[in-house]
Amino acid sequence: MCCIRSNCVLSFGCWLLIFTNLSNGAEKTDTLMTKMLSDWNARQKIADSMLYEIRGHVIVPRDSYLRIDENQGVTPIHDSEYNVSTELLLDFQNNRVRRTEESEVLCAPIRSFIPYYEVDLYDGTQYFNYQPIDKNTSDSWKPGKYQSELHLTGSRPYGMFFSHYIDILLLTGHGSIYxxxxxxxxxxxxxxxVTSHFFKQELVKYKGRQCILLQTMPSKLRGKxxxxxxxDPAHESAIVKWSSFYRDQLYSDIEIEHELTKQGWLPARWTETxxxxxxxxxxxxxxxKRRVFNPKLKDSDFKIEITPGMxxxxxxxxxxxxxxxPGKPMIPLKEWKLKHPDE
Structure with missing residues (x-):
C-alpha cells in the first residue's frame, strides 16, 4: 500500500510540474504576443510617408517549371537569370500608393523571358496600371501596336494590389501585417x-534567438x-521569416535580415525561394538600396501623364x-482604326 501511495504522490508531482511548465510557457507566449502587438502598433507611427528603392536578382532553372504540354516540353527552354528593381512610394496619411516595377516575365509563345515594366497606382480613389510599350519591347518581343498602355481600373484593382512579397515585407516594417x-x-x-488573425502562436528558436511562430488563419477564399x-521580439518584433503554404505543402520561403535605422529595425535584404x-x-x-522617411509628396506622384497616341x-x-x-477628348479605338486603316 505504501508503494502504491508513494507512486501516486510521485505521479501527481510529475503532473503538477508538467502543468506548471505549460502554464509558464503559455504565460510567456502571451507576454511576448502582447509585446509584439504593441511593437507593431508603434511601428505604424514611424513615418507619414515612405519611399523605398529595391534591387534584386532572380535565378530560374529551366526545369523549375512544369511541362505546358507534351509537344512543347519544358518551359522555359534554358536556365535564366535577370535583375529586378522596384520603387515603392507610400502615403500613409492619405492612403495613396505608387509602385514601379522593372523585371522580366516568362512569355509562353517564345518560351523565354521578356522585359516587363509596369506602374501600379492608387490615387486615393482610383486604381491605374501603366505598361508603356517602349519599356516592354526587346529584340525577341514587341507588343502589339494598339496594345493598351494605360488601364483605368476604377475603384478596384486587378486582383490583389499587394500580391508582391516586396510590398508585403516592407509593410511589415510599418506594423501592417498582411x-x-x-x-x-x-x-x-x-x-x-489582433491575435484572432493567427491560428497558432508558439515559442520557437530561430537562429539561436527566442522567437514567436505565428500561423495565419486559413484563407476563406483559397481554402487551404x-x-x-x-x-523576433528582441528586434521590435521584426518578422524574420515568412513561409507560404498551400494544402500543407511549402510553396515559398523568405528569410529576412533587418538593419537598425533612425526609426528602428527595418527590412534590409531577403532571399525568396x-x-x-x-x-x-x-x-x-x-x-x-534606398529608403526615404517622409518624402515630400505631390498629387502628380500618383498620376500618369496621358500623351497623344496612348x-x-x-x-x-x-x-x-x-x-x-491632355485635356482633349479621347477617341474610341475602333473609330480611330477606321479613319486610319494604314497606320
Missing part, C-alpha cells in the same frame, strides 16, 4: 493586427492557403480609346 483574411490594401495601408511567420518543383527552386535575392483601356465601360493629348 494575411489572407485581413489583407493590407491601398485603401487602408496601416492595418492593426496560410502563412507561417516567425517574429519558390518551389514550383520541390527539388528545383527559383530564388530571388533582394536588397533595399491607347487607354477603361474597365468601367470595357472600351479602348486613343488619346489626343
Amino acid at each position: 494575411t489572407h483574411n485581413s489583407p493590407v490594401t491601398p485603401q487602408k495601408l496601416l492595418r492593426t493586427s 492557403g496560410y502563412y507561417n511567420i516567425i517574429v 519558390y518551389y514550383s518543383k520541390p527539388k528545383i527552386p527559383i530564388t530571388k535575392t533582394m536588397c533595399v 491607347v487607354i483601356y477603361d474597365r468601367a465601360t470595357n472600351s479602348e480609346f486613343i488619346s489626343s493629348g
Whole structure:
C-alpha cells in the first residue's frame, strides 16, 4: 500500500510540474504576443510617408517549371537569370500608393523571358496600371501596336494590389501585417493586427534567438492557403521569416535580415525561394538600396501623364480609346482604326 501511495504522490508531482511548465510557457507566449502587438502598433507611427528603392536578382532553372504540354516540353527552354528593381512610394496619411516595377516575365509563345515594366497606382480613389510599350519591347518581343498602355481600373484593382512579397515585407516594417483574411490594401495601408488573425502562436528558436511562430488563419477564399511567420521580439518584433503554404505543402520561403535605422529595425535584404518543383527552386535575392522617411509628396506622384497616341483601356465601360493629348477628348479605338486603316 505504501508503494502504491508513494507512486501516486510521485505521479501527481510529475503532473503538477508538467502543468506548471505549460502554464509558464503559455504565460510567456502571451507576454511576448502582447509585446509584439504593441511593437507593431508603434511601428505604424514611424513615418507619414515612405519611399523605398529595391534591387534584386532572380535565378530560374529551366526545369523549375512544369511541362505546358507534351509537344512543347519544358518551359522555359534554358536556365535564366535577370535583375529586378522596384520603387515603392507610400502615403500613409492619405492612403495613396505608387509602385514601379522593372523585371522580366516568362512569355509562353517564345518560351523565354521578356522585359516587363509596369506602374501600379492608387490615387486615393482610383486604381491605374501603366505598361508603356517602349519599356516592354526587346529584340525577341514587341507588343502589339494598339496594345493598351494605360488601364483605368476604377475603384478596384486587378486582383490583389499587394500580391508582391516586396510590398508585403516592407509593410511589415510599418506594423501592417498582411494575411489572407485581413489583407493590407491601398485603401487602408496601416492595418492593426489582433491575435484572432493567427491560428497558432508558439515559442520557437530561430537562429539561436527566442522567437514567436505565428500561423495565419486559413484563407476563406483559397481554402487551404496560410502563412507561417516567425517574429523576433528582441528586434521590435521584426518578422524574420515568412513561409507560404498551400494544402500543407511549402510553396515559398523568405528569410529576412533587418538593419537598425533612425526609426528602428527595418527590412534590409531577403532571399525568396519558390518551389514550383520541390527539388528545383527559383530564388530571388533582394536588397533595399534606398529608403526615404517622409518624402515630400505631390498629387502628380500618383498620376500618369496621358500623351497623344496612348491607347487607354477603361474597365468601367470595357472600351479602348486613343488619346489626343491632355485635356482633349479621347477617341474610341475602333473609330480611330477606321479613319486610319494604314497606320
